[in-house]
Every structure is written in C-alpha cells, then in structure tokens.
Amino acid sequence: MTDRSPPTLPRDFVDALLYSKRLVVLTGAGVSAESGLPTFRQAQIGLWSRYDPQELATPQAFVANPRLVWEWYAWRRQLITEASPNPAHQALADLQQLVPALTLITQNVDGLHQQAGSSDVIELHGNIGRTICSRERTVVDAWPVTEEFPPLCPDCQAPLRPDVVWFGESLPSGAVNAAVDATATCDLFLSIGTSALIHPAADLAHIAQHRGALVAELNAEPTPLTRHADFALQGQAGVLLPELIDYFR
Numbered sequence: 001m002t003d004r005s006p007p008t009l010p011r012d013f014v015d016a017l018l019y020s021k022r023l024v025v026l027t028g029a030g031v032s033a034e035s036g037l038p039t040f041r042q043a044q045i046g047l048w049s050r051y052d053p054q055e056l057a058t059p060q061a062f063v064a065n066p067r068l069v070w071e072w073y074a075w076r077r078q079l080i081t082e083a084s085p086n087p088a089h090q091a092l093a094d095l096q097q098l099v100p101a102l103t104l105i106t107q108n109v110d111g112l113h114q115q116a117g118s119s120d121v122i123e124l125h126g127n128i129g130r131t132i133c134s135r136e137r138t139v140v141d142a143w144p145v146t147e148e149f150p151p152l153c154p155d156c157q158a159p160l161r162p163d164v165v166w167f168g169e170s171l172p173s174g175a176v177n178a179a180v181d182a183t184a185t186c187d188l189f190l191s192i193g194t195s196a197l198i199h200p201a202a203d204l205a206h207i208a209q210h211r212g213a214l215v216a217e218l219n220a221e222p223t224p225l226t227r228h229a230d231f232a233l234q235g236q237a238g239v240l241l242p243e244l245i246d247y248f249r
C-alpha cells in the first residue's frame, strides 16, 4: 500500500459522496482547462484574443459573417483534436463506476468526458464535433471538399454550422429535461469548473438544493453559487477530483 498523505477534503462532504445513491455532476470549461482548452471568461488565447466569444457564438454573428464564425469554430475544433482528457475527466469517469448512480451534465462541447469513458453524458450546449445544416438542423457527416467557408448543406445548400447552442438560442429540450429530472431527484449535486453565470445550467444547483440535495462546488475561484453551496472547495479540478476518488480506494 503506497503511503499517501491524508487527503484534505472535508469529512462531511466525503461522507455525502461515499453514501450518495443518486449523484449529479455539472461541469463547465474549468474541467477542460487542464487539457489546455481556454475557458470562456479567461482571456481568449492567440489569434482570437481580439474577439469575445459572446460576439461570435450568436446566430446574428453567423448571418453577418459566416466565414469568421465557421473559422473560429474550426480553430476551436483544432484545439480540441490536439487536447486529451485530463485527470479531472478521468476521475469523473472512474467515479461513475464507483457510485450507484452518477448523471453527468456538461456545458462543455468538447466531448472530452466521453473520451475519458463517461457514459450517458448530457450535453446541454451541444457538441462542436457535430456539424448540422443551419436550415434543417439535421446532422451532416460529410460534404464535398470546398474552398468556400462555411461549406454548404449537400441537401439544401444552406450554410453548415457547428451543433452547439449559440447565445439567444434555446437549449436542446431533451437534454434540459433529462438534466432537470436527474437534478430534481439527486441527493448530492457537484458543480465543477463553472462560473455559474449562464442559465439554465446555473439554475440546476438551486433546483437540487430546493429539492433537498446537498450542493458542493469545486472551482478555481468563487462564483455566485459559492455562498449557497453546502460545501465549497476552491482548487483545480484535476487535483481535487483524483483526491476525491482516493477515498473510494
């Protein structure tokens, strides 16, 4: 048995996790930060630092400048193909095997939870790896090689777009319903790596607490949720989550 320094997580939080029968986890961009992917409210890196995501991820921006929006997402897709799941993603995939029931809800569109082995992930904001027709919203797996961007739908010639939720757009109703159903019946809700600013995702922790669940926040900095949470752990998800898993060993 290796000699591990005793973990430092609050005992009542660890007990709530060890005895949880229905666990819900909500993740945000902070969980993918240690995979090298920029978060939304951290300054954008490199070429795109002069653009605000909230100005690019909108239907209006796509109509006004479809090529710019398409290329911004192509840049983000490239970052994601170069990224791998980090210890936070891996710990959540392991946790799903260690507890009776874990529903993972993510705001992230990078697919890294699935790559790490998490199953039945609820993607509230879609997935950048999927492309859809901007008119029919059907998934398009392939299109003719083209020099024009965005490429056009092979069926109706409308521009193609990433299958992600833009500001001002409604979230996929199936994902929202599944997220709310799981949240309303959980006994412990973990909010991890999210600024808790964007609704309806930011409402879930309050729904859980209103229905009697304990709420824990694991985040690098305080958020509007912090003062409401039953447990607030400040730190890196890639450090806190593997430490949490150690309690199951």
Ligand code: OAD
Pocket (backbone or CB within 6 Å): 027, 028, 029, 030, 031, 033, 034, 039, 040, 041, 042, 053, 057, 107, 108, 125, 165, 166, 167, 192, 193, 194, 195, 196, 197, 198, 218, 219, 220, 221, 223, 235, 236, 237, 238
């Ligand atoms: P944000 O960038 O708003 O927040 C990320 C949070 O993660 C911040 O509070 C950071 O302090 C924290 N953080 C950063 N690195 C961390 C680490 N290694 N470990 C733990 N926490 C860390 O991203 P989200 O909250 O995910 O929506 O943003 C929510 C939504 O706003 C996104 O899904 C996107 C954005 O607009 C759409 O695109 C529709």
